[in-house]
Amino acid sequence: MRLGIDFCGVRFPDPFTLAASPSTGTGEMVERAFDQGWTSAVLKTMAVEREDVQLVYPMIAGLDHQDKRLFGMENIDLISDRSLKDWEADIARLKQRYPASVVIASIMASSEADWQEAARRVEGAGADLVECSFSCPHGMPERGMGAAIGQNPELTERTATWVREAVKVPVVIKLTPNVTDITAIAMAVKRSGCAGVCAINTVKGLIGIDPETLRPIPAVAGYSTYGGYSGAAVKPVALKCVAEIAKAVDIEISGVGGVYTWRDAVEFLAVGARNVQLCTAVMMWGYRIIEDLKEGLEFYLERKGFGSAADVVGRALPYITKHESLSRAYKPVAEIDPAKCLKDDLCYIACRDGGHQAIELADDRLPRVDAEKCVGCGLCTCVCPVKGCIGLKERK
Numbered sequence: 221m222r223l224g225i226d227f228c229g230v231r232f233p234d235p236f237t238l239a240a241s242p243s244t245g246t247g248e249m250v251e252r253a254f255d256q257g258w259t260s261a262v263l264k265t266m267a268v269e270r271e272d273v274q275l276v277y278p279m280i281a282g283l284d285h286q287d288k289r290l291f292g293m294e295n296i297d298l299i300s301d302r303s304l305k306d307w308e309a310d311i312a313r314l315k316q317r318y319p320a321s322v323v324i325a326s327i328m329a330s331s332e333a334d335w336q337e338a339a340r341r342v343e344g345a346g347a348d349l350v351e352c353s354f355s356c357p358h359g360m361p362e363r364g365m366g367a368a369i370g371q372n373p374e375l376t377e378r379t380a381t382w383v384r385e386a387v388k389v390p391v392v393i394k395l396t397p398n399v400t401d402i403t404a405i406a407m408a409v410k411r412s413g414c415a416g417v418c419a420i421n422t423v424k425g426l427i428g429i430d431p432e433t434l435r436p437i438p439a440v441a442g443y444s445t446y447g448g449y450s451g452a453a454v455k456p457v458a459l460k461c462v463a464e465i466a467k468a469v470d471i472e473i474s475g476v477g478g479v480y481t482w483r484d485a486v487e488f489l490a491v492g493a494r495n496v497q498l499c500t501a502v503m504m505w506g507y508r509i510i511e512d513l514k515e516g517l518e519f520y521l522e523r524k525g526f527g528s529a530a531d532v533v534g535r536a537l538p539y540i541t542k543h544e545s546l547s548r549a550y551k552p553v554a555e556i557d558p559a560k561c562l563k564d565d566l567c568y569i570a571c572r573d574g575g576h577q578a579i580e581l582a583d584d585r586l587p588r589v590d591a592e593k594c595v596g597c598g599l600c601t602c603v604c605p606v607k608g609c610i611g612l613k614e615r616k
């Protein structure tokens with residue numbers, strides 16, 4: 221199979237993994253996901269001490285964009301409130317029933333002893349990898365957990381080293397994007413000797429204010445807090461983080477953030493990820509999306525003549541460069557295909573009020589590009605609703 225890929229020394233049947241989330245909240249849920257075709261999952265983050273995990277509801281609010289529902293999602297969820305003992309039983313059962321599937325246990329703790337105990341116990345139960353959450357933006361920073369670790373290179377290196385020393389299975393550190401320089405944190409993980417990083421956890425945000433009540437959402441008895449933003453809206457942030465790490469640090473990367481389709485996955489592989497995780501898309505559309513993900517990637521690899529998913533890894537990286545290195549000699553110009561034009565004036569208005577006044581409307585309302593004024597900024601190609609109607613061509 222072309223889809224199989226090694227990540228941190230473990231063979232994954234395909235690059236698609238369920239991210240730590242409500243969709244991996246119990247062993248029974250993961251079994252249902254495996255029955256529908258998923259072959260790997262990161263279990264909802266668990267801890268030795270879970271007595272003070274006190275969840276609040278509602279914990280989810282959505283960002284709609286025009287007619288698109290849930291373009292972005294914010295959660296104020298915490299880690300699992302199930303006991304580590306229950307999770308150990310679930311891991312053992314998953315490995316017994318699905319030996320070829322990869323079970324990753326996500327852990328979080330607030331002391332060296334607890335980090336090491338949690339890691340040893342999930343390894344003992346049969347977990348193939350341990351993922352450490354150093355990255356939840358809202359999850360218990362008052363106890364030195366979550367992003368409090370992942371925002372500090374020294375804490376990251378020290379904590380990652382504790383976990384790496386405790387177990388034989390590979391350890392992956394899940395990073396927060398809520399830092400100035402994610403490569404400094406990835407380098408700290410590299411120094412710890414851990415096998416890989418997972419980027420990204422959610423982006424810290426405030427998803428909205430209800431204009432009727434003037435209260436923030438999700439409102440818990442009228443109050444809210446800053447939460448973790450995820451979904452399609454965060455994909456550019458996640459792609460940038462993965463690319464930056466891949467270019468700066470020699471470490472294996474699992475990419476996560478806004479992956480919905482096999483195309484998104486190809487993009488993450490192309491910027492250096494060897495594994496791709498999904499959370500919000502699965503919460504929205506269900507486990508069934510795995511069928512399209514696997515089929516789509518398989519067809520893509522075949523069509524492009526790639527022998528395996530690993531052949532795509534890092535392909536785009538040489539072409540991501542510094543702004544000052546970009547060619548100043550390249551001069552594109554917009555070209556409109558009149559046969560495809562709907563005469564909706566969108567390119568004309570955008571160019572007039574957000575560009576260079578280079579599109580004119582003829583008497584027949586067909587837009588025409590004034591090549592003298594057009595700088596090739598690309599705005600018209602983005603606003604046109606018809607794919608392929610407006611393109612950029614290199615000037616002769």
Ligand SMILES: Cc1cc2nc3c(=O)[nH]c(=O)nc-3n(C[C@H](O)[C@H](O)[C@H](O)COP(=O)(O)O)c2cc1C
Nearest residue numbers: 239240241265295353420421450451477478499500
């Ligand atoms: C409701 C919810 C709960 C989450 N819980 C966890 C968690 O327990 N541990 C963790 O490492 N990440 C957790 N995440 C973060 C996701 O695993 C993922 O990193 C993030 O949502 C970005 O991916 P996405 O855009 O595919 O959702 C959670 C995300 C959501 C939306």
